[in-house]
Amino acid sequence: MRTIRRDWLAGSALIALGAVAVAMIEALLSDYLVTLACIALIYVMLTVSLQVTNGLTGLFSLGHPAFMTIGAYVAAILTYPTQRKGFMMPDLPPWLATQQWDLLPAMLIGAAAATLSAVIVGFCVLRLKGHYLAVATLGLIIIVRVVINNLDGYTRGGLGLSGVARLTDLWWVYAWTVLAVYVAWRIKHASLGRAMLAIRENEMAARCMGIDVFRTRLLAFVLGAFFAGIAGALMVHLVSVITPGSYGIPLAFNLVVMVVIGGTGSITGGIVAAVAISLLGEALKPFEETLELYGLSQVLIALGLILMLRLRPQGLFGSGEGTYLLGRARRAPQAAT
Amino acid sequence: MLEITDLHVRRGATHVLRGVSLAVGEGEIATLIGPNGAGKTTLLLTISGLLPVQSGAVSYRVDGEERALGNLPAERIVAAGIVQCPEGRQVFASLTVRENLLVGAYRRRARDDLRDDLERCYGLFPILRARQALSAGSLSGGEQMMLAIGRALMARPRLLLLDEPSLGLAPQVVETILDTVLEINRAGTTVLLVEQNAELALEIADRGYVMETGRIVHAGTGEALLDDPAVKQAYLGIAP
Amino acid sequence: MSQYYLQQLINGLMLGSLYALVAIGFSMIYGIVRLINFAHGDVLMIGAFATLALVAAGTPWLLVAPVVLLTGVLAGITIEQAVFRPIRGAPQVTGFIATLALSVMIENGGVMLLSPQPRNFLFPDVMRTRVPIGPATVSLTDLVIIATTLVLAGVLVLIVRRTRLGMAMRATAENLPVARLMGINVNRTIMAAFALGSALAAIAGLLWGGRFGQIDPLMGLAPGLKAFVACVIGGVGSIGGAMLGGYLLGLGEVLFVGLLPPEYSGYRDAFVFATLIVVLLVLPNGLLGRSEEERA
Numbered sequence: 037m038r039t040i041r042r043d044w045l046a047g048s049a050l051i052a053l054g055a056v057a058v059a060m061i062e063a064l065l066s067d068y069l070v071t072l073a074c075i076a077l078i079y080v081m082l083t084v085s086l087q088v089t090n091g092l093t094g095l096f097s098l099g100h101p102a103f104m105t106i107g108a109y110v111a112a113i114l115t116y117p118t119q120r121k122g123f124m125m126p127d128l129p130p131w132l133a134t135q136q137w138d139l140l141p142a143m144l145i146g147a148a149a150a151t152l153s154a155v156i157v158g159f160c161v162l163r164l165k166g167h168y169l170a171v172a173t174l175g176l177i178i179i180v181r182v183v184i185n186n187l188d189g190y191t192r193g194g195l196g197l198s199g200v201a202r203l204t205d206l207w208w209v210y211a212w213t214v215l216a217v218y219v220a221w222r223i224k225h226a227s228l229g230r231a232m233l234a235i236r237e238n239e240m241a242a243r244c245m246g247i248d249v250f251r252t253r254l255l256a257f258v259l260g261a262f263f264a265g266i267a268g269a270l271m272v273h274l275v276s277v278i279t280p281g282s283y284g285i286p287l288a289f290n291l292v293v294m295v296v297i298g299g300t301g302s303i304t305g306g307i308v309a310a311v312a313i314s315l316l317g318e319a320l321k322p323f324e325e326t327l328e329l330y331g332l333s334q335v336l337i338a339l340g341l342i343l344m345l346r347l348r349p350q351g352l353f354g355s356g357e358g359t360y361l362l363g364r365a366r367r368a369p370q371a372a373t
Numbered sequence: 374m375l376e377i378t379d380l381h382v383r384r385g386a387t388h389v390l391r392g393v394s395l396a397v398g399e400g401e402i403a404t405l406i407g408p409n410g411a412g413k414t415t416l417l418l419t420i421s422g423l424l425p426v427q428s429g430a431v432s433y434r435v436d437g438e439e440r441a442l443g444n445l446p447a448e449r450i451v452a453a454g455i456v457q458c459p460e461g462r463q464v465f466a467s468l469t470v471r472e473n474l475l476v477g478a479y480r481r482r483a484r485d486d487l488r489d490d491l492e493r494c495y496g497l498f499p500i501l502r503a504r505q506a507l508s509a510g511s512l513s514g515g516e517q518m519m520l521a522i523g524r525a526l527m528a529r530p531r532l533l534l535l536d537e538p539s540l541g542l543a544p545q546v547v548e549t550i551l552d553t554v555l556e557i558n559r560a561g562t563t564v565l566l567v568e569q570n571a572e573l574a575l576e577i578a579d580r581g582y583v584m585e586t587g588r589i590v591h592a593g594t595g596e597a598l599l600d601d602p603a604v605k606q607a608y609l610g611i612a613p
Numbered sequence: 614m615s616q617y618y619l620q621q622l623i624n625g626l627m628l629g630s631l632y633a634l635v636a637i638g639f640s641m642i643y644g645i646v647r648l649i650n651f652a653h654g655d656v657l658m659i660g661a662f663a664t665l666a667l668v669a670a671g672t673p674w675l676l677v678a679p680v681v682l683l684t685g686v687l688a689g690i691t692i693e694q695a696v697f698r699p700i701r702g703a704p705q706v707t708g709f710i711a712t713l714a715l716s717v718m719i720e721n722g723g724v725m726l727l728s729p730q731p732r733n734f735l736f737p738d739v740m741r742t743r744v745p746i747g748p749a750t751v752s753l754t755d756l757v758i759i760a761t762t763l764v765l766a767g768v769l770v771l772i773v774r775r776t777r778l779g780m781a782m783r784a785t786a787e788n789l790p791v792a793r794l795m796g797i798n799v800n801r802t803i804m805a806a807f808a809l810g811s812a813l814a815a816i817a818g819l820l821w822g823g824r825f826g827q828i829d830p831l832m833g834l835a836p837g838l839k840a841f842v843a844c845v846i847g848g849v850g851s852i853g854g855a856m857l858g859g860y861l862l863g864l865g866e867v868l869f870v871g872l873l874p875p876e877y878s879g880y881r882d883a884f885v886f887a888t889l890i891v892v893l894l895v896l897p898n899g900l901l902g903r904s905e906e907e908r909a
Contacts, residue, residue: 167705
């Protein structure tokens with residue numbers, strides 16, 4: 037009983053601390069830095085939800101960007117100002133063209149669209165293993181991009197949507213990120229999480245233990261897609277622009293990097309890696325400009341991944357949560373007595 | 374010819390070989406028997422260079438020269454004349470029978486004697502000649518065993534390592550195989566035979582070793598071990 | 614046969630040839646190390662840019678092809694030694710991530726050093742002559758592409774089926790530890806497979822650039838992925854399967870665009886990847902492949 041209460045206290049304390057940090061950032065830092073903080077948190081949400089799909093369940097899915105795109109476009113179309121909607125997206129049915137929604141309902145519908153797609157896609161591809169699943173989900177990214185590109189009456193195709201309302205703010209992002217982390221944390225430390233790990237380690241054995249492998253995989257896949265849809269909606273309302281290729285293979289790669297470097301299956305690791313890598317990418321951008329070496333940040337990130345795979349393949353925190361760092365602090369007082 | 378001293382080998386986290394010492398004299402048939410999981414296959418894989426040595430020595434004396442095999446790469450060990458016929462036969466199913474035999478001779482530089490050696494193999498195992506253009510995967514278990522041995526012979530081994538040749542084969546086929554092994558030995562090849570079928574192995578062996586959980590627990594001549602009451606009870610199914 | 618249909622057929626065979634060249638190399642590498650080489654498409658890009666550099670330096674065209682082949686060999690060996698060798702024995706997913714990272718590095722390295730702007734690249738004028746076939750004419754470029762593919766594929770089949778190296782590659786692909794017991798130097802054999810496969814991809818880059826006129830550092834990604842699709846269709850691990858898959862995919866793409874009304878032609882890439890998913894579910898071993906591993 038005491039440990040559960042302690043966990044609740046620790047969690048609430050962390051969330052409260054985070055809220056204080058958010059308030060300070062909003063109040064004190066420039067718009068650019070606030071946007072940066074939003075982006076970093078969105079990446080945290082993406083990474084943490086990917087940890088559930090890839091890290092815990094071992095489904096090597098690269099599909100997150102596809103679900104982000106779906107969530108983003110659906111939400112953006114719903115919130116788009118009606119004055120320009122009919123002109124920008126002429127094929128939209130009139131009942132849609134006259135609507136202009138708020139962020140939250142639009143986001144939820146976007147995420148619902150992403151989730152529904154994930155269910156359909158999941159039935160098709162989740163039976164595949166290992167790198168075959170990876171390439172199939174890569175194919176999904178391409179299929180989504182092509183479809184959105186070609187439905188240009190609804191989406192403006194290759195021209196992309198610009199002028200999307202800037203509705204995201206740091207509080208929204210923080211709230212959803214906390215939710216994503218919470219969901220992932222709870223799953224991981226519950227029997228569902230253990231079932232997922234079992235499937236990752238030895239599917240045959242998991243099946244023999246009565247775990248419904250397909251349903252668990254589908255659940256992991258769909259849950260990841262839901263948060264990807266939310267993340268996409270948040271992102272598009274932050275940067276105001278989206279094209280069919282905005283969230284594509286490079287993003288898929290960067291997410292994989294964050295999952296691997298953080299440690300597959302580690303929530304804390306995912307958070308640390310997501311923040312570090314997204315900030316690093318941004319920090320390097322000015323160097324890229326001055327040195328005229330565009331793509332440098334990507335090369336360095338890729339190099340970092342290869343080195344990590346060679347030297348410490350389990351990532352920073354492996355499958356754990358970095359408690360070994362705490363462990364040393366806990367043990368020290370005892371040694372003194 | 375082959376002398377193993379206090380060999381320790383790990384596979385992953387498991388300490389499989391815990392101080393194994395044995396010797397195989399030139400020209401003889403030595404056999405290594407023991408239960409499943411004792412480490413017999415591990416020992417053969419280590420001799421052939423597929424597994425690294427933790428500590429201990431593997432020494433090979435041939436033509437007056439002595440070499441430490443230790444951590445030599447597998448290709449060099451084959452070149453030195455030690456050839457293994459692995460557990461489960463493991464012929465290359467995607468190659469034909471003839472190609473399997475030729476791949477056995479991969480290491481050899483002098484390619485002219487190849488045809489003669491092929492003929493010799495076909496002489497020893499006529500069925501292989503009949504099936505030479507077929508894919509090795511289509512052969513029966515016994516035929517695959519013959520192919521595996523033939524493939525090993527193509528490398529002109531000085532020391533032939535056989536890992537459980539009788540596994541999964543009918544008794545009559547096993548007898549034929551072991552008769553062939555005797556013939557090969559008489560023609561001058563030293564043999565180290567790992568077997569689960571203790572009785573047959575000890576019958577043809579000059580020297581025998583019994584391995585349990587990574588250590589040699591009994592050693593002696595083939596005959597002596599056949600008469601040894603402890604061996605009889607544990608491995609020959611004969612009540613005391 | 615009317616000009617239109619002949620042109621479509623030739624287009625399909627030409628595209629199929631390019632896919633087949635890349636797919637063969639991909640399949641060889643997959644067969645021997647059981648890993649998807651994401652950077653294989655980027656070798657095509659390297660070959661294309663090498664051609665550009667050689668031509669700009671004034672190299673006569675007869676020398677360009679052999680040098681490009683050599684460039685491919687070097688690229689393949691470097692990739693194998695730098696990324697594949699160190700992770701041998703690691704789980705399949707690790708390998709996939711590592712080659713994906715390698716591909717990102719090469720592509721962004723190209724963007725970094727060469728700028729993402731496409732460059733123009735033209736074959737000598739003679740390649741534009743039209744060759745009469747029956748009542749219609751066909752561009753010499755297309756015929757050269759098809760012929761080169763068939764010749765190189767033939768050479769490769771000869772190497773794999775008739776030479777000592779080929780035997781070693783087949784044995785290593787089937788059972789690496791036992792191949793070592795035969796005295797085969799598996800490290801060198803694997804390196805050779807990478808070298809040969811990458812040489813083919815580099816030549817495909819030369820042909821691709823000449824045919825489509827434009828090259829850029831990211832050009833390798835799509836052909837690389839499509840080569841994978843071709844291998845899955847034809848059966849992974851076999852040269853015949855890769856060729857069959859490549860030609861089927863090329864003809865299929867051209868047919869798709871040719872038969873459907875023009876509004877749908879933008880969907881061709883979606884069609885390719887939808888085919889991938891369908892084939893993986895319905896025919897996991899492809900048309901000619903052997904069932905050696907679990908894919909589904």
